[in-house]
Amino acid sequence: AQSVTQLDSHVSVSEGTPVLLRCNYSSSYSPSLFWYVQHPNKGLQLLLKYTSAATLVKGINGFEAEFKKSETSFHLTKPSAHMSDAAEYFCVVTSNTGNQFYFGTGTSLTVIP
């Protein structure tokens, strides 16, 4: 069975400091992994995706994630947080057919001015 665990339900950083949102996955095959962001009262927007190409994936708004098979992790990072980054972030793993998305429980990011 596939699943993701987002290790922190809340993360608080100061503006201009690095962001690290942690995600571990469990999968019996080589998965596709995604990070989505949800701003208040908005739908989900794709930040980046890993689909078995390069292990370091660059996304929108300066976010990156690195796929580490040995650690079954797909952590999301950004060198310098901006106020507009405050949102809920979801790590997602797909089923082996790609049909189903399994969402983590989300990490709420607060950016302190």
Next chain:
Amino acid sequence: DSGVTQTPKHLITATGQRVTLRCSPRSGDLSVYWYQQSLDQGLQFLIQYYNGEERAKGNILERFSAQQFPDLHSELNLSSLELGDSALYFCASSVVSRGDYNEQFFGPGTRLTVL
């Protein structure tokens, strides 16, 4: 703007009632997915349609049903509503049914409140 539209934006109804949520996918996308987002259950996959046919089923209750029409829009029908059905319901669409390139684009959601 993802290109996926959902109506209505908000829906308030009473227990025992039936409602229909509507979704129009991005132009060219054949797959439509429905999700439920609630505080206690998080984001859960309900069901997927691909080009009019049901393709995958998740944690969808028997009181819920969906369909995808020839013009590719989809409807999610929720019946015998209970207080616990109050949630945000998202629709997403993607180009393909399966495979690596299965990025999903999400609509803004329909907020359902059952009183």
